[in-house]
Amino acid sequence: SSMVEDMKQAIDKQSFRLHFQPQVDIASKQLIGAEVLVRWPRESGWVSPGEFIPLAEKSGQIVALGDWILREACFKAKQLYDVGNTHLVTAVNISPKQFARRDFLDTVKRVLKESKLPPENLELEITEGVIMNNESQTIETLQALKSLGILLAIDDFGTGYSSLSYLKKFPIDKLKIDQSFVRDMHQDSDDEAIVRTVINLGRNLNLKLIAEGVEEQSQWSLLHKLGCHEVQGYFFSKPLEFIDFQQFSAANS
Ligand code: G
Ligand code: G
Ligand code: MN
Ligand code: NA
Numbered sequence: 001s002s003m004v005e006d007m008k009q010a011i012d013k014q015s016f017r018l019h020f021q022p023q024v025d026i027a028s029k030q031l032i033g034a035e036v037l038v039r040w041p042r043e044s045g046w047v048s049p050g051e052f053i054p055l056a057e058k059s060g061q062i063v064a065l066g067d068w069i070l071r072e073a074c075f076k077a078k079q080l081y082d083v084g085n086t087h088l089v090t091a092v093n094i095s096p097k098q099f100a101r102r103d104f105l106d107t108v109k110r111v112l113k114e115s116k117l118p119p120e121n122l123e124l125e126i127t128e129g130v131i132m133n134n135e136s137q138t139i140e141t142l143q144a145l146k147s148l149g150i151l152l153a154i155d156d157f158g159t160g161y162s163s164l165s166y167l168k169k170f171p172i173d174k175l176k177i178d179q180s181f182v183r184d185m186h187q188d189s190d191d192e193a194i195v196r197t198v199i200n201l202g203r204n205l206n207l208k209l210i211a212e213g214v215e216e217q218s219q220w221s222l223l224h225k226l227g228c229h230e231v232q233g234y235f236f237s238k239p240l241e242f243i244d245f246q247q248f249s250a251a252n253s
Contacts, residue, residue, distance in 0.1 A: 004059050006042070007052060011064050016040055018072055019239035022248060023091070023210060023232045026224045031252040033089035035125070035232060036073045037239045038065075057097055066098035067107055074115035074122060076242055081121055085249050089151060091123040096130045100137075105144050112148070119149030123174070126152065128160030131170060139170060146171040153210075158198055167205055175202045177228070179213025186218040199226050 010016060020034035040047040056062040070092055077090035098104060112119055124145065131138055131154070142152060153174040158181060177198050185191040195211070202209045211223050214233030223231060240248060 003052065003055060004061070007040075007056060007059070007061055007065070010040060011061060011068065014068065016065070016068070018069065018076065018242065020076075020090075020242060020245035021232055021239040022237040022245065022252075023089075023230055024236050025230055026220065026228060031088070031249060032230060033091060033123070034245060035091040035239075036069065036076075036093070038069050038093075053095065057095055060097070062095045062097050063101060066095055067111075070094075070107070071111050071115070074111050074117045077121055078115045078117045080246065080249060081117065083246075083250075085253055086121075088249060088253075089121055089123050090117075091125050091151075091153060093125045093155065094130070096127070096133060099126060099130045099141070100133060105141055108145060108150070109148065120151070123151035123153050125155040125176065127155050128157070128166075131166050132160075132163070135166075142170050142172075158194060164201070167201075167207075172207060174208040174210060176232075177209060177211045179211075179233070182211050182213045182219060182223075182233075183215075186216070186222050192222070195223070195228075196226050199223075199228050203227055 017039045019037045019039055021037055022031055023033050023035065024030065025032050038049050040049070040052055053062070056065050073090055073092045077088070080088050080090070112122070146152060151173045152171060153176055154172055155176050156178045157175040159178045175198065177195055181191050181194045181198070183191070185195045199209050208230065209228045210230040210232060211219075211228050212232050214220055214223065214231040214235045216235055220231060220235055237248065
């Protein structure tokens with residue numbers, strides 16, 4: 001059967017899994033939270049979201065799948081909160097189609113209410129493409145989300161639109177520096193210049209900065225030197241199953 005049909009069954013049966021990739025404050029080395037990354041276990045092995053998320057976007061299934069992910073993530077985040085990790089922030093990727101739905105704001109409100117997760121413990125990751133889609137509706141939705149107390153991050157920053165004017169118009173909390181710039185920054189002066197510039201831009205606009213895809217000590221040290229606040233990547237931890245992230249957070253708080 002086709003992957004689209006299989007995906008429908010997997011959504012109905014709730015057979016997707018969420019992994020949690022730790023995020024850490026560079027200066028204090030404190031765990032600050034995690035990004036939720038969806039996984040699809042099939043008989044043939046794990047299917048990467050890089051494969052099925054674009055397909056789910058195209059088929060429209062991303063709405064049901066995205067809602068399930070958000071819900072599951074908030075309930076898991078509340079479990080962490082309840083055992084004393086009151087400072088940990090759980091970051092959830094939001095797809096363009098999911099964000100564009102008229103009922104997206106209501107969905108977020110409902111999920112927060114049902115899970116009883118404090119909004120300050122939830123971060124939504126959106127891409128530049130989401131933001132540039134429909135400016136007037138976008139700004140309203142973002143402001144409404146912001147006034148709930150949720151944190152907003154721009155994912156894959158630097159890979160999308162070149163317009164920066166949205167940064168001052170929209171209530172953004174954080175920029176996630178894309179891993180494509182971080183990968184070789186310690187040996188490629190162009191990449192280092194881009195990362196340095198994004199960090200300075202973000203700091204001047206009072207935004208938090210997190211670098212993705214940090215795999216080596218040399219990247220970590222350079223990011224620290226350049227004034228980046230937080231990192232995420234294999235150097236600190238790969239994405240973990242929830243039970244392992246629970247243990248990780250117990251050991252790191
Ligand atoms: O985890 P991995 O590196 O394989 O993720 C590949 C891509 O899938 C990344 O672009 C990531 O943002 C995206 N992705 C992972 N989990 C989710 C999710 O829960 N929702 C959405 N919309 N995208 C996700
Ligand atoms: O698009 P987004 O930034 O949400 O995607 C995050 C993706 O990056 C996930 O698929 C995750 O598995 C992957 N990832 C996380 N840490 C690292 C890392 O240190 N190196 C590499 N190459 N990929 C990473
Ligand atoms: Mn992301
Ligand atoms: Na990213």
